[in-house]
Amino acid sequence: xxxxxxxxxxxxxxxxxxxxxxxxxxxxxxxxxxxxxxxxxxxxxxxxxxxxxxxxxxxxxxxxxxxxxxxxxxxxxxxxxxxxxxxxxxxxxxxxxxxxxxxxxxxxxxxxxxxxxxxxxxxxxxxxxxxxxxxxxxxxxxxxxxxxxxxxxxxxxxxxxxxxxxxxxxxxxxxxxxxxxxxxxxxxxxxxxxxxxxxxxxxxx
Amino acid sequence: xxxxxxxxxxxxxxxxxxxxxxxxxxxxxxxxxxxxxxxxxxxxxxxxxxxxxxxxxxxxxxxxxxxxxxxxxxxxxxxxxxxxxxxxxxxxxxxxxxxxxxxxxxxxxxxxxxxxxxxxxxxxxxxxxxxxxxxxxxxxxxxxxxxxxxxxxxxxxxxxxxxxxxxxxxxxxxxxxxxxxxxxxxxxxxxxx
Numbered sequence: 040x041x042x043x044x045x046x047x048x049x050x051x052x053x054x055x056x057x058x059x060x061x062x063x064x065x066x067x068x069x070x071x072x073x074x075x076x077x078x079x080x081x082x083x084x085x086x087x088x089x090x091x092x093x094x095x096x097x098x099x100x101x102x103x104x105x106x107x108x109x110x111x112x113x114x115x116x117x118x119x120x121x122x123x124x125x126x127x128x129x130x131x132x133x134x135x136x137x138x139x140x141x142x143x144x145x146x147x148x149x150x151x152x153x154x155x156x157x158x159x160x161x162x163x164x165x166x167x168x169x170x171x172x173x174x175x176x177x178x179x180x181x182x183x184x185x186x187x188x189x190x191x192x193x194x195x196x197x198x199x200x201x202x203x204x205x206x207x208x209x210x211x212x213x214x215x216x217x218x219x220x221x222x223x224x225x226x227x228x229x230x231x232x233x234x235x236x237x238x239x240x241x242x243x244x
Numbered sequence: 245x246x247x248x249x250x251x252x253x254x255x256x257x258x259x260x261x262x263x264x265x266x267x268x269x270x271x272x273x274x275x276x277x278x279x280x281x282x283x284x285x286x287x288x289x290x291x292x293x294x295x296x297x298x299x300x301x302x303x304x305x306x307x308x309x310x311x312x313x314x315x316x317x318x319x320x321x322x323x324x325x326x327x328x329x330x331x332x333x334x335x336x337x338x339x340x341x342x343x344x345x346x347x348x349x350x351x352x353x354x355x356x357x358x359x360x361x362x363x364x365x366x367x368x369x370x371x372x373x374x375x376x377x378x379x380x381x382x383x384x385x386x387x388x389x390x391x392x393x394x395x396x397x398x399x400x401x402x403x404x405x406x407x408x409x410x411x412x413x414x415x416x417x418x419x420x421x422x423x424x425x426x427x428x429x430x431x432x433x434x435x436x437x
Contacts (some may be wrong), residue, residue: 075356095356167353169351169377170278170376192354195380216353216355217380217383
């Protein structure tokens with residue numbers, strides 16, 4: 040892809056393959072399970088979701104959880120901004136990517152998106168849309184950081200901003216934040232989200 | 245505190261002298277300086293405050309002020325503003341020492357973040373909490389009320405009558421918008437109507 044012209048070929052191929060694999064899976068089951076409490080993990084492992092997002096997990100006890108996810112043929116993503124105990128920097132990203140072997144990293148920070156790309160894991164950049172000014176600066180950050188995927192939060196904002204995002208930058212979008220009812224999941228998918236992320240167990244197929 | 249608090253349910257969000265004057269011309273006695281350079285409109289703002297207009301400042305977004313005690317002293321003592329908003333609890337604690345009303349901003353982006361934000365609400369209780377984006381309030385009000393009973397303001401992404409009405413109907417006391425059209429429509433709306 041032209042947007043990857045600056046990326047070393049090896050990284051581009053490896054990550055593009057795993058991004059493609061993720062989206063093939065999302066085309067079948069467009070849901071990522073967000074794990075807020077460890078006790079929800081068995082339900083997520085038993086579900087058909089192709090991806091599991093860890094938020095707020097303790098970094099140095101994350102390995103076995105991630106490996107259990109991958110043993111089920113699912114992809115494990117870690118939200119580094121909220122992980123306790125881990126530096127929000129290149130070394131923190133490298134730990135997750137190299138020592139634990141996560142499939143992807145979720146962050147709102149452009150510098151960490153770049154670090155994730157350098158470490159050859161999928162980079163998901165969260166757009167934290169709490170006001171309309173935030174949209175402009177967040178899109179500038181996305182254009183600069185070039186994540187593999189953008190996650191728009193909260194979901195209720197997505198219909199209000201989807202056209203502006205698409206006009207600015209072509210990037211696959213997943214939607215999360217207060218998705219607790221089936222109709223909210225369907226609404227996001229109808230507007231072009233590739234998947235929704237939710238911690239509501241009943242929404243995991 | 246001798247400065248005025250809020251009584252209207254619509255809080256006009258202003259960003260420059262033009263929008264400031266539009267809100268005042270509509271008869272508003274309360275304003276939120278949401279963004280822009282506060283210093284570029286400091287004269288008209290101080291004038292409005294002297295005439296008893298309640299002025300609140302979003303410290304996380306306005307330009308020209310440091311997030312420190314000197315800035316808070318300027319707002320409270322020199323300008324006579326009514327209060328400040330911030331996501332930072334320590335800044336609000338400082339602000340209360342200057343007898344500014346404190347409004348804890350909380351980002352409602354997902355359940356995890358909302359929980360963290362609600363847990364950051366300190367003691368003494370703030371004058372209000374401001375939920376952003378406000379359009380999430382109908383969904384998150386039950387969660388908020390499990391955690392706190394302080395008044396709720398909604399700020400961010402409010403551009404239509406329906407959105408503003410839904411936020412108030414969900415139990416928010418105050419909704420803030422930068423839309424002149426909504427300032428006209430909600431001019432007479434009182435808190436608790």
